[in-house]
Amino acid sequence: MGTSVYTSLLIKDFKRKAGNIKALRKDLRDLARVVMDMEKEQAALLTVIQSREPDFLPSSVKPISTAPKVLGLPWNRLSSLVQEAIKNSENQGMLKREITNYVIINGPVSAENRRAFTIINRCVLDCLRRLRKKGILSSTCFDRNEAGQLWTFASTK
Structure with a gap:
Protein backbone atom coordinates (compact mmCIF):
# COMPACT_ATOMS: atom_id res chain seq x y z
CA MET A 1 0.00 0.00 0.00
CA GLY A 2 1.42 3.41 -1.00
CA THR A 3 1.43 6.60 0.98
CA SER A 4 -1.70 8.67 1.07
CA VAL A 5 -2.00 12.04 -0.64
CA TYR A 6 -2.13 13.75 2.73
CA THR A 7 1.09 12.06 3.87
CA SER A 8 2.87 12.91 0.63
CA LEU A 9 1.86 16.56 1.05
CA LEU A 10 3.18 16.53 4.60
CA ILE A 11 6.47 15.06 3.39
CA LYS A 12 6.71 17.70 0.67
CA ASP A 13 6.06 20.45 3.24
CA PHE A 14 8.68 18.89 5.54
CA LYS A 15 11.26 18.92 2.71
CA ARG A 16 10.46 22.56 1.90
CA LYS A 17 10.87 23.60 5.52
CA ALA A 18 14.13 21.63 5.77
CA GLY A 19 15.41 23.49 2.69
CA ASN A 20 14.42 26.85 4.17
CA ILE A 21 16.18 25.99 7.43
CA LYS A 22 19.31 24.98 5.52
CA ALA A 23 19.33 28.27 3.58
CA LEU A 24 18.75 30.32 6.73
CA ARG A 25 21.58 28.52 8.54
CA LYS A 26 23.89 29.38 5.64
CA ASP A 27 22.82 33.02 5.83
CA LEU A 28 23.33 32.93 9.59
CA ARG A 29 26.86 31.54 9.19
CA ASP A 30 27.67 34.28 6.68
CA LEU A 31 26.32 36.97 9.02
CA ALA A 32 28.23 35.48 11.96
CA ARG A 33 31.46 35.77 9.95
CA VAL A 34 30.68 39.40 9.16
CA VAL A 35 29.98 40.13 12.84
CA MET A 36 33.22 38.45 13.93
CA ASP A 37 35.22 40.47 11.39
CA MET A 38 33.60 43.70 12.55
CA GLU A 39 34.33 42.83 16.19
CA LYS A 40 38.01 42.31 15.28
CA GLU A 41 38.07 45.72 13.59
CA GLN A 42 36.41 47.29 16.63
CA ALA A 43 38.95 45.67 18.96
CA ALA A 44 41.79 47.05 16.82
CA LEU A 45 40.22 50.52 16.96
CA LEU A 46 39.83 50.23 20.72
CA THR A 47 43.52 49.35 21.06
CA VAL A 48 44.56 52.40 19.06
CA ILE A 49 42.19 54.70 20.94
CA GLN A 50 43.31 53.43 24.35
CA SER A 51 46.96 53.82 23.39
CA ARG A 52 46.29 57.52 22.73
CA GLU A 53 43.71 58.09 25.45
CA PRO A 54 44.14 55.70 28.41
CA ASP A 55 41.02 56.97 30.24
CA PHE A 56 38.69 55.95 27.38
CA LEU A 57 35.87 53.64 28.51
CA PRO A 58 34.14 51.70 25.69
CA SER A 59 31.08 51.18 27.89
CA SER A 60 30.50 54.93 28.03
CA VAL A 61 30.11 55.20 24.25
CA LYS A 62 26.60 55.01 22.84
CA PRO A 63 26.66 53.00 19.60
CA ILE A 64 25.30 54.62 16.48
CA SER A 65 22.79 52.26 14.94
CA THR A 66 23.00 52.20 11.20
CA ALA A 67 20.94 50.58 8.55
CA PRO A 68 22.75 49.24 5.51
CA LYS A 69 22.62 51.39 2.42
CA VAL A 70 20.47 49.98 -0.36
CA LEU A 71 23.01 48.43 -2.66
CA GLY A 72 24.26 51.62 -4.29
CA LEU A 73 21.02 53.61 -4.07
CA PRO A 74 21.37 57.09 -2.50
Missing part, protein backbone atom coordinates in the same frame (compact mmCIF):
# COMPACT_ATOMS: atom_id res chain seq x y z
CA TRP A 75 19.09 57.83 0.46
CA ASN A 76 17.36 60.73 -1.26
CA ARG A 77 16.57 58.49 -4.25
CA LEU A 78 15.07 55.90 -1.92
CA SER A 79 12.84 58.56 -0.32
CA SER A 80 11.66 59.79 -3.71
CA LEU A 81 10.95 56.21 -4.89
CA VAL A 82 8.92 55.52 -1.73
CA GLN A 83 6.89 58.71 -2.15
CA GLU A 84 6.44 58.00 -5.86
CA ALA A 85 5.13 54.52 -5.06
CA ILE A 86 2.51 55.88 -2.67
CA LYS A 87 1.56 58.67 -5.06
CA ASN A 88 1.03 56.19 -7.93
CA SER A 89 -1.05 53.73 -5.90
CA GLU A 90 -4.66 53.35 -6.92
CA ASN A 91 -6.00 52.49 -3.49
CA GLN A 92 -5.95 54.29 -0.16
CA GLY A 93 -2.39 53.51 0.90
CA MET A 94 0.19 50.83 0.31
CA LEU A 95 1.69 48.01 2.32
CA LYS A 96 5.41 47.95 3.02
CA ARG A 97 5.98 44.91 0.80
CA GLU A 98 4.21 46.65 -2.11
CA ILE A 99 6.45 49.68 -1.65
CA THR A 100 9.52 47.43 -1.49
CA ASN A 101 8.49 45.70 -4.71
CA TYR A 102 8.00 49.10 -6.36
CA VAL A 103 11.50 50.19 -5.27
CA ILE A 104 13.02 46.99 -6.66
CA ILE A 105 11.16 47.24 -9.98
CA ASN A 106 11.57 50.99 -10.59
CA GLY A 107 14.87 51.67 -8.85
CA PRO A 108 18.36 50.79 -10.06
CA VAL A 109 18.64 47.96 -7.50
CA SER A 110 18.27 44.24 -7.83
CA ALA A 111 17.28 41.72 -5.21
CA GLU A 112 19.18 38.73 -6.52
CA ASN A 113 19.05 36.81 -3.24
CA ARG A 114 17.18 36.75 0.04
CA ARG A 115 19.81 38.84 1.86
CA ALA A 116 19.61 41.65 -0.72
CA PHE A 117 15.81 41.63 -0.51
CA THR A 118 16.00 41.75 3.29
CA ILE A 119 18.37 44.74 3.14
CA ILE A 120 16.11 46.59 0.71
CA ASN A 121 13.05 45.76 2.82
CA ARG A 122 14.78 47.04 5.97
CA CYS A 123 15.90 50.25 4.25
CA VAL A 124 12.40 50.89 2.94
CA LEU A 125 11.02 50.44 6.47
CA ASP A 126 13.63 52.87 7.86
CA CYS A 127 12.77 55.35 5.11
CA LEU A 128 9.03 55.03 5.87
CA ARG A 129 9.66 55.64 9.56
CA ARG A 130 11.88 58.63 8.80
CA LEU A 131 9.25 60.14 6.50
CA ARG A 132 6.56 59.54 9.14
CA LYS A 133 8.72 61.26 11.75
CA LYS A 134 9.12 64.26 9.42
CA GLY A 135 5.35 64.42 9.01
CA ILE A 136 5.32 63.54 5.30
CA LEU A 137 3.73 60.09 5.67
CA SER A 138 1.28 58.51 8.06
CA SER A 139 0.48 54.90 8.70
CA THR A 140 -2.73 53.14 9.54
CA CYS A 141 -2.37 49.85 11.36
CA PHE A 142 -4.91 47.16 10.54
CA ASP A 143 -2.83 44.28 11.87
CA ARG A 144 -0.73 43.84 14.99
CA ASN A 145 2.63 43.78 13.20
CA GLU A 146 4.37 46.32 10.99
CA ALA A 147 3.56 44.34 7.86
CA GLY A 148 -0.09 45.24 8.37
CA GLN A 149 0.32 49.01 8.05
CA LEU A 150 -1.09 51.06 5.22
CA TRP A 151 1.20 53.96 4.36
CA THR A 152 -0.29 57.18 2.96
CA PHE A 153 0.65 60.82 2.75
CA ALA A 154 0.01 62.69 6.01
CA SER A 155 -1.98 65.47 4.37
CA THR A 156 -3.47 65.99 0.95
CA LYS A 157 -2.56 69.58 0.16
Whole structure:
Protein backbone atom coordinates (compact mmCIF):
# COMPACT_ATOMS: atom_id res chain seq x y z
CA MET A 1 0.00 0.00 0.00
CA GLY A 2 1.42 3.41 -1.00
CA THR A 3 1.43 6.60 0.98
CA SER A 4 -1.70 8.67 1.07
CA VAL A 5 -2.00 12.04 -0.64
CA TYR A 6 -2.13 13.75 2.73
CA THR A 7 1.09 12.06 3.87
CA SER A 8 2.87 12.91 0.63
CA LEU A 9 1.86 16.56 1.05
CA LEU A 10 3.18 16.53 4.60
CA ILE A 11 6.47 15.06 3.39
CA LYS A 12 6.71 17.70 0.67
CA ASP A 13 6.06 20.45 3.24
CA PHE A 14 8.68 18.89 5.54
CA LYS A 15 11.26 18.92 2.71
CA ARG A 16 10.46 22.56 1.90
CA LYS A 17 10.87 23.60 5.52
CA ALA A 18 14.13 21.63 5.77
CA GLY A 19 15.41 23.49 2.69
CA ASN A 20 14.42 26.85 4.17
CA ILE A 21 16.18 25.99 7.43
CA LYS A 22 19.31 24.98 5.52
CA ALA A 23 19.33 28.27 3.58
CA LEU A 24 18.75 30.32 6.73
CA ARG A 25 21.58 28.52 8.54
CA LYS A 26 23.89 29.38 5.64
CA ASP A 27 22.82 33.02 5.83
CA LEU A 28 23.33 32.93 9.59
CA ARG A 29 26.86 31.54 9.19
CA ASP A 30 27.67 34.28 6.68
CA LEU A 31 26.32 36.97 9.02
CA ALA A 32 28.23 35.48 11.96
CA ARG A 33 31.46 35.77 9.95
CA VAL A 34 30.68 39.40 9.16
CA VAL A 35 29.98 40.13 12.84
CA MET A 36 33.22 38.45 13.93
CA ASP A 37 35.22 40.47 11.39
CA MET A 38 33.60 43.70 12.55
CA GLU A 39 34.33 42.83 16.19
CA LYS A 40 38.01 42.31 15.28
CA GLU A 41 38.07 45.72 13.59
CA GLN A 42 36.41 47.29 16.63
CA ALA A 43 38.95 45.67 18.96
CA ALA A 44 41.79 47.05 16.82
CA LEU A 45 40.22 50.52 16.96
CA LEU A 46 39.83 50.23 20.72
CA THR A 47 43.52 49.35 21.06
CA VAL A 48 44.56 52.40 19.06
CA ILE A 49 42.19 54.70 20.94
CA GLN A 50 43.31 53.43 24.35
CA SER A 51 46.96 53.82 23.39
CA ARG A 52 46.29 57.52 22.73
CA GLU A 53 43.71 58.09 25.45
CA PRO A 54 44.14 55.70 28.41
CA ASP A 55 41.02 56.97 30.24
CA PHE A 56 38.69 55.95 27.38
CA LEU A 57 35.87 53.64 28.51
CA PRO A 58 34.14 51.70 25.69
CA SER A 59 31.08 51.18 27.89
CA SER A 60 30.50 54.93 28.03
CA VAL A 61 30.11 55.20 24.25
CA LYS A 62 26.60 55.01 22.84
CA PRO A 63 26.66 53.00 19.60
CA ILE A 64 25.30 54.62 16.48
CA SER A 65 22.79 52.26 14.94
CA THR A 66 23.00 52.20 11.20
CA ALA A 67 20.94 50.58 8.55
CA PRO A 68 22.75 49.24 5.51
CA LYS A 69 22.62 51.39 2.42
CA VAL A 70 20.47 49.98 -0.36
CA LEU A 71 23.01 48.43 -2.66
CA GLY A 72 24.26 51.62 -4.29
CA LEU A 73 21.02 53.61 -4.07
CA PRO A 74 21.37 57.09 -2.50
CA TRP A 75 19.09 57.83 0.46
CA ASN A 76 17.36 60.73 -1.26
CA ARG A 77 16.57 58.49 -4.25
CA LEU A 78 15.07 55.90 -1.92
CA SER A 79 12.84 58.56 -0.32
CA SER A 80 11.66 59.79 -3.71
CA LEU A 81 10.95 56.21 -4.89
CA VAL A 82 8.92 55.52 -1.73
CA GLN A 83 6.89 58.71 -2.15
CA GLU A 84 6.44 58.00 -5.86
CA ALA A 85 5.13 54.52 -5.06
CA ILE A 86 2.51 55.88 -2.67
CA LYS A 87 1.56 58.67 -5.06
CA ASN A 88 1.03 56.19 -7.93
CA SER A 89 -1.05 53.73 -5.90
CA GLU A 90 -4.66 53.35 -6.92
CA ASN A 91 -6.00 52.49 -3.49
CA GLN A 92 -5.95 54.29 -0.16
CA GLY A 93 -2.39 53.51 0.90
CA MET A 94 0.19 50.83 0.31
CA LEU A 95 1.69 48.01 2.32
CA LYS A 96 5.41 47.95 3.02
CA ARG A 97 5.98 44.91 0.80
CA GLU A 98 4.21 46.65 -2.11
CA ILE A 99 6.45 49.68 -1.65
CA THR A 100 9.52 47.43 -1.49
CA ASN A 101 8.49 45.70 -4.71
CA TYR A 102 8.00 49.10 -6.36
CA VAL A 103 11.50 50.19 -5.27
CA ILE A 104 13.02 46.99 -6.66
CA ILE A 105 11.16 47.24 -9.98
CA ASN A 106 11.57 50.99 -10.59
CA GLY A 107 14.87 51.67 -8.85
CA PRO A 108 18.36 50.79 -10.06
CA VAL A 109 18.64 47.96 -7.50
CA SER A 110 18.27 44.24 -7.83
CA ALA A 111 17.28 41.72 -5.21
CA GLU A 112 19.18 38.73 -6.52
CA ASN A 113 19.05 36.81 -3.24
CA ARG A 114 17.18 36.75 0.04
CA ARG A 115 19.81 38.84 1.86
CA ALA A 116 19.61 41.65 -0.72
CA PHE A 117 15.81 41.63 -0.51
CA THR A 118 16.00 41.75 3.29
CA ILE A 119 18.37 44.74 3.14
CA ILE A 120 16.11 46.59 0.71
CA ASN A 121 13.05 45.76 2.82
CA ARG A 122 14.78 47.04 5.97
CA CYS A 123 15.90 50.25 4.25
CA VAL A 124 12.40 50.89 2.94
CA LEU A 125 11.02 50.44 6.47
CA ASP A 126 13.63 52.87 7.86
CA CYS A 127 12.77 55.35 5.11
CA LEU A 128 9.03 55.03 5.87
CA ARG A 129 9.66 55.64 9.56
CA ARG A 130 11.88 58.63 8.80
CA LEU A 131 9.25 60.14 6.50
CA ARG A 132 6.56 59.54 9.14
CA LYS A 133 8.72 61.26 11.75
CA LYS A 134 9.12 64.26 9.42
CA GLY A 135 5.35 64.42 9.01
CA ILE A 136 5.32 63.54 5.30
CA LEU A 137 3.73 60.09 5.67
CA SER A 138 1.28 58.51 8.06
CA SER A 139 0.48 54.90 8.70
CA THR A 140 -2.73 53.14 9.54
CA CYS A 141 -2.37 49.85 11.36
CA PHE A 142 -4.91 47.16 10.54
CA ASP A 143 -2.83 44.28 11.87
CA ARG A 144 -0.73 43.84 14.99
CA ASN A 145 2.63 43.78 13.20
CA GLU A 146 4.37 46.32 10.99
CA ALA A 147 3.56 44.34 7.86
CA GLY A 148 -0.09 45.24 8.37
CA GLN A 149 0.32 49.01 8.05
CA LEU A 150 -1.09 51.06 5.22
CA TRP A 151 1.20 53.96 4.36
CA THR A 152 -0.29 57.18 2.96
CA PHE A 153 0.65 60.82 2.75
CA ALA A 154 0.01 62.69 6.01
CA SER A 155 -1.98 65.47 4.37
CA THR A 156 -3.47 65.99 0.95
CA LYS A 157 -2.56 69.58 0.16
